[in-house]
Amino acid sequence: MTEVRVSIATTAGAIAIERIAPIGLRKSKAFTWRGAAPLPAISASYDAFVRKRVARILPADAAATFRIDLSAEIHVGDSWQLAVFAAHALHGAKRLAGKGRDDAASFLFATGTVDFELAAGEVGHVEDKLRLLVRDDGLRRAAGEGRRVVVAIPEANAADGRPEQEQLRALGAEVLIVHQVGDLLRVLDLDVAARDAGPDDAWEGSPFRGLEVFDVRHRRIFWGRGRAREEALQVLRRHDLLGCSFVLIHGSSGVGKSSLARAGLLGDLQQSASADDRWLVAIVVPSRGRRSPIASLAEALAAAMPGFATTPEELAARLLANPARVANEVAEALARGGQESGRVRIALLVDQLEELLLWAREQQTHQAAAEREAFAETLARLARTRRVWVIATLRSDLMALLEDSPILSDLARDDRLYRLERPRPGALAEIIRRPAELAGLNFVGHDKDNLPLVDVLTDAAKRQQDCLPLLQFTLKLLYDDKDRRSGTISYQQYESAGGLENAIGAWADRTVEGLGGDAEIERAVDDVLFNLARRGRETDVVVGAEFLLDEGFVTATRETVISALAEARLVVLDFDAGTGRRTMRVAHEALLTHWRRARTLFETHGAKLALKEDLERSAVRWREQKENKETFLILGATPLVEAEQLLADSRVGLSSLAREYVRESLAVQRSHVESLKARLARDEEKVAGLIAAGAYGEAERELDGIVDYLFDQAEAGLVQRRAAVATQRARIGRLALYDGQAKTVFPKAGQEEFEKARLACEGALHALDVLDDSQWWDKLPVQDLSATQIADLHQEIYRLLLLYSGLQLVPGIRALFAGGSTRPPRLPPAWVVRPLVKLAPRLVVAFLKQVAARRRLLDRRDSEEARAAFELCRAGLREAHRVEKLLGDGQHSQTSVLVDQLAGMFSELAAGPKGGPIDLARFLAVKPPAAFAEPINAADYFFVALFNYFVAKRRRDGAVAMFVFLLRGNFAALDAHHPLVTAERLLRTAIALEPRNFWPHWVLGRTLQEADDHSAAELAFNSAIALEPRYARGYEQRGLSLAKQSARNGDSRLRDRARADSLLAGQYAEGDASIYWPRGELLDELGETEAALDAYCLWLELEENVLGTVARGGGVSRLHRRTETLLADAGARALHADAHALQALVHWTCKDLPAALAAAEGALRLAPRHPHALGAKGAVLLETGNPHEALAALELALAAAPTNFWVQLNRARALEKIGSLDAAGTAWEHLLSRSPEPGQDRCPPWIRAIAEASLERLRRDCDPSRAS
Known part of the structure; x- marks a missing residue:
């Protein structure tokens, strides 16, 4: 052969x-x-x-x-x-x-x-x-x-x-x-x-483990994992040769990790042992027995190495203190044992490593993190001794937890990992058949498709994710069936058990049914089942939990249920002889997922299960705190109510520590509630004071704070107060929004920023639904106001409605003349017009008609936009008339009549058809009344006075004079002859009616200034400042009146007061650059021409859109004439450089860049370091595309005037233009960080807005992640 x-x-x-x-x-x-x-x-x-x-x-x-x-x-x-x-x-x-x-x-x-x-x-x-x-x-x-x-x-x-x-x-x-x-x-x-x-190959008893793990002693009946055993051991041996004997077996729940590690790897190592090469086995489950992980590790090592430590407690303390030393001591002890009887090694299994990592994460304390790392370092040190092989198991869905521990993350590197997959069909058949053959069992019978029972079981198992526990449980159940024929397991048994998927649930149901069906037993079953589980924090799935059976939970009925479940091998009971504590846990988590009763219970009470788990974790953290323990109690009222309900729920088996934790939290909460009530009383008193003072914005912020700290309070009284405060906050919030807008209306109108004033006025009225809700008067949020405050609010709304109506004319007029190329005719001055219209009114009317026809000034425009604006004007007037009726005035105000007449005239112009003429004679034919019609209330007196003041200011303008005189029949409230006298009289009446209103005092001061009565104007401004001490315009105009008085009588005290008022105006202006014009006027009055020219330069540099209003445009023209006069005066040579610089800025403002550059160069020839000339030159060069030359000029300007915001703005822009982005960013930051020194003015808001936007853009360009 x-x-x-x-x-x-x-x-x-x-x-x-x-x-x-x-x-x-x-x-x-x-x-x-x-x-x-x-x-x-x-x-x-x-x-x-x-x-x-x-x-x-x-x-x-x-x-x-x-x-x-x-x-x-x-x-x-x-x-x-x-x-x-x-x-x-x-x-x-x-x-x-x-x-x-x-x-x-x-x-x-x-x-x-x-x-x-x-x-x-x-x-x-x-x-x-x-x-x-x-x-x-x-x-x-x-x-x-x-x-x-x-x-x-x-x-x-x-x-x-x-x-x-x-x-x-x-x-x-x-x-x-x-x-x-x-x-x-x-x-x-x-x-x-x-x-x-x-006979020694035969297996006595059941070869199937049910829901229990295969342990080392079950190696002979552990089949179907030959491949995994070989591969995992090979990983371990390879790394032993490399100096780190470690393998981490990971896989999904129910895949058999623990059984592979115990019966497979540990069993194989022990099987290969000999007298000269012995293996000791140590198994640790970090969560088992309610001990800390390090205590469990110490106990396992102490049990494997008798005599190594006096007690497990002593070894645990040493492991915490110095894991490296203990690892060396273990290696030395094993080496000594090997000298006596050959080589001795330990196979250390850390089963369910995720329990260590979850425990540390849930504790959220430094102590827990330190213990986790001590545990990890012990494993790492032992694995590197070459005398301890470390095997660990971990659920794959929790692999990310390894990142919590730097040591474990390094230890469990990719090449030290072994992923355990589900068994393949051939292996499943081996798992079923081989142990049965060892026990002398045969599988008999077929299903309806004539498949043998082994194939039926294999097919059913391969369809289940957690097939192994289901398979072992089903086989164990079939083996234990008392009706089973000796030596066989039949298909009929399998079918009666409910099949693989239903076997666990069916067996659990039969176990419970065996206890009787009374309600008390049913409740006890649910109570026991509920406490066998917890909701996994990392995966949000229900997992098994170890539960301490103490006298607070165990009753006679529950004990009956626990015993029955343990006897049915559905739960495992553990007893710690050292502590006398008894614990309960599921035999396998498959019970929780494959028993319908359990699934339904956890779906119904999932939130309660999660809350229980959170309470237990929080209680442990609280216990372990050495100081500030109160901050770890349940502080939120809603969570505390839930915890209190859970404490009262007899089903929930909270630990004694958790019960103590909840009770302590309740005690602290009661004390906290009393403290909150006292705080609330103080804060409500403060809010009432703020509301009484009209500080609605501050009151709203205080109410926000109250709502915030009452937000999660559950005490009935505080809940009621929170609702009341929230309602009050909504009311005061509306008043604050209204007040914030209303306060800006008159200042904006006074600066001729009519569009901004109109929008602010509209915003204020919208805040109280005045323009939106026909029932707004009855819905005003006045419940918190005094009677006086309510009356003041009514008057202020009325004033705003009148002003809104007048301001609404402005967009209508702009719409009428938008895009027109015609200019109004040049008329003679007023001193010529007045006698002319008196002596020859018909001649004047004929002249006007002729001009209007030639220029097409009075042709109809057919403008929908203008008509809409005038309709809004009339809508505001209707609301004003309604308020007049509610206030009991009895008739319409002269102001509303005047505005309505203006709206009517302009509406004629806005009407169609386009190009159609207007009959001017119809308006001129109206006869003036025999006597002046008196206003009807304080607001009416004020506004009529304001109209007359405007007429007086324009009295030198021939067009205005002709308009007022000819149309005086239409506007009876206007005094064409003595408007200042009429304005003063009306304002003093308005003040008598409303002495606490700032604006009549201030306009009276301006009227008296116009009448050249500056001492009386000073007194009017004194009253205005007393009412509004933080308003810049009061100081600005009072300072001007003081300066004019000082110029006349030479009183130095008045001069000093004028300067002081100018500084105060700058302080309170908050960067409003329009203060520099009146400051220039003030300095001119004081004879300080050089300083005045500097102020005018600052006005042109820092004011946004100088030419945006008529008055300011006229100011620019005046400055141009002023510089021409100065430059023509040979005696003023000392001021020529300043005049050239100012002239450069005038040209810059008018967009005449060549002229601006020429004037700047003229100034610099006389004064090479003149800051305004350098600034103007730099601005022009930057605008004309010469950023490098611009930067050179601006650097010199900044050196001469470090606080000039306009120069800083242009310098930062120049740096951006040349690509010096870091330097530009620094420049923008410097501009924004500048806090004015005492006596210095603030950065204008428009410059600040540009700086903030530019800096953010630069940062975004450098860091694209900021783009969102």
Whole structure:
């Protein structure tokens, strides 16, 4: 017969079996060729394999022990068994080709395990092994020479390495898929009959574990994981050689991680142990027994190494203090043990490593983090001693938790990870069949499709994600069935149990039904079940929990339920003899997901389950605090109410610590509520004071604060007050919005910013729904105001309605004349017009008609936009008339009549058809009344006075004079002859009626100034300032009157007061640059012309849109004439540089850039460091595209005037233009950070807005992530 050369296919290549020979020793041994020392990794396993497997094919009188020599060392696993079994069969037939027999007729390369039934079992790394065989020189040579080559792999690995299998066939090898070892022996032409397995191979009792884990002692019935066992051990051994003996097995819940680690890896290591190479086993579950993780680790190490530590508590303290030292001490102790009795190592399993990481994360304390890292460092140090192999398991969905621990994250690197997948169908069949065969069981019966029961179970299992616990439970249930026929498990049993998916639920239901169906038992079942679970914080799924059974939870009925569930092996009871504590946990989490009752309970009470878990975690954190413990109590009222309800719920088994935590929180909350009520009383009193003072914005902010600190309060009284305060806040918020807008209306109108004034006026009225709701008067938020405040509010709304109506004329007039190229005719001055219209009114009217016809000034415009504006004007007037009626005035105000008449005239112009003429005579024909019509109330007096003041200011304008005189019949309230006298009289009446209103006092001051009565004007401004001490315009105009008085009488005290008022105006102006014009006028009056010119320069530089109003445009013209006069005056040569600089800024304002540059250069020829001239030059150069030259001028300007905001603005822009973005950013930051020194003015808001936007743009360009 032909000889066969046999090799073992490994991940290191083919290892040849060089010799098998009987030895006269008690045990079989494995060596490398002619090696003196047995191979430590497989000798013990080889001896057991010979006794229990090989002996079954040997003659009864054959030798009992053997020596096997291999061409290279095998370090780990059992995948050598199939090749070794075949080699022994060939040796018995005297056909094994040994060392040097490369000329053998046949070659066998095999990998696989052999079970007690002599079936080939699944192994790992088959793809790698076959890939190496494809490249093996011996195999290729033998196949190439036509000799027979057989490659044998287990049936369970048939799908592995299919490309490599095809490559081997292409080389001429036979690839044999082995189910039973007899298949391989027949291919080798061996006729060997195997004897039955010996009694020591049989398994007593159930070979199935139900919901319990396979432990080390269950190695013989742990099947279907041969591949994973080999691969995981290979990872561990490889890293042991690299100096870090660690592997982390991870996979989904229910995939069998714990069983693989215990029965597979630990079982295999112990199986390979010998007298000279012993393995001690230590198993730690960090969460088990309600001990801290480090205490659990200490207990496991102490149990594995008796005598190493006095007590587990003492070892735990040492581990916390110095993990590195303890690891060294463990290694030294193991080394000493090895000197006495061969090598001694520890296989340390950390099962469910996620419990350590979750525990530390849930504690959220420094102590917990420190303990986690001490635990991790202990593992890392032990793994690097080469005397401790560390195996850990972790759920894949919680792998991210490793990032919490730098040490574990480094330890569990990619190459030290082993992912455990669900078993494949072949492995599932092995899991079902092999343990049953060990126990002498047969599966009988078929389903309706004639599938055998093993196939039915396999098909059902492969459809379930957590198939292994379901499969083991079902098989255990079938085995334990009292009606089961001896030696069999039948399909009928399986069908009666409810099938694989329903077996757990059906068994749990039958267990509960056995207790009786009364309501008390049903409640107790739910109570027990509820406390067996927790909601996973990281995954938000229900997972098992360990629950302490204390007297606060356990009742007689609940004890009955607990005992029944434990007897049914659905729950596990643990007892700690040291502490006397009893705990309960589910046998497997599959119970929670596959029992309908449990799923329904957790879906219904999921929030309660999560709250319980949160309370337990929070209570532990609270207990561990050394100081500031109160801050870790339940502080929110709503969470506290929920906690109190949970405490009162008898179903919920809170720990004694959690109960104490809730009670302490309740006590602190009661004290907190009393404190809050006292605070609330104080704050409400403060709010009332602010409302009484009209400080609605501050009152709203205070109310916001009250609502915030009452937000999560659940005490009934505070809840009621919070609702009341929230309602009050809404009311005061409307008043604050109204007040904030209303306060800006008159200042904006006084500065001729009519559009801004109109929008502010509109915003204020909208805040109170005056223009939106016909019932607004009855809905005013006045519940918190005094009677006086309510009356004042009514008057102020009335004033705003009148002003709004007048201001609404402005957009209408603009719409009428928008885009027109015609200019009003140039008329003679007023002193000519007045006598002319008196002496020859018809001639004047004819002249006006002629001009209007020629210029088409009075043609109809057919403007929808203008008509809409005038309609809004009339809508405001209607509301004003309504208020007049409500206030009991009895008739319409003169102001409203005047505005209505203006609106009527302009509406005629806005009407169609376009180009149609207006009958001017109709308006001129109206006769003036015999007597002046008196206003009807304070607001009316004020506005009519304001109109007359306006007429007086324009009295030198011939057009205004002609308009007023000719149309005096239409506007009876206007005094064409003595408008200042009338204005003063009306204003004094308005003040008498409303002495606390600022604006009549201020306009009276302006009227008296216009009348050249500056001492009386000073008194009027005194009153205005007393009413509004922070309004800049009061100081500005009083200072001007003081300066004019000082100029007349030379009183230096008045001069000093005038200067002081000018400084105060700058302080309160908040960057409003319009103050520089009156400051220039003031300085002119004081004879300080140089300082006045400086003020006018600042006005042109810092005022936004100087030409935007008529008055300011006239001011620019005056300045131009002023500079021309100064430059023509040879006696004013000292001021020529200043005049040139001012003239440059006038040209800059009028957009005449060449003239501006020429004037700036003229100033610089006289004064090379003149800041305004340099600033103007820089601005012009920047505008004309010369940023580098502009920057040079601006740098000099900034050096001469470091506080000039306009120069700083243009310098920053120039830096951006030349690409110096860092310097530009610094320039913008400097501009924004500048706080004015005492006596200095503030940055204008428009410049500040540009700086903020530019800086943000630069930052965004540098950091694109800020773009959102």
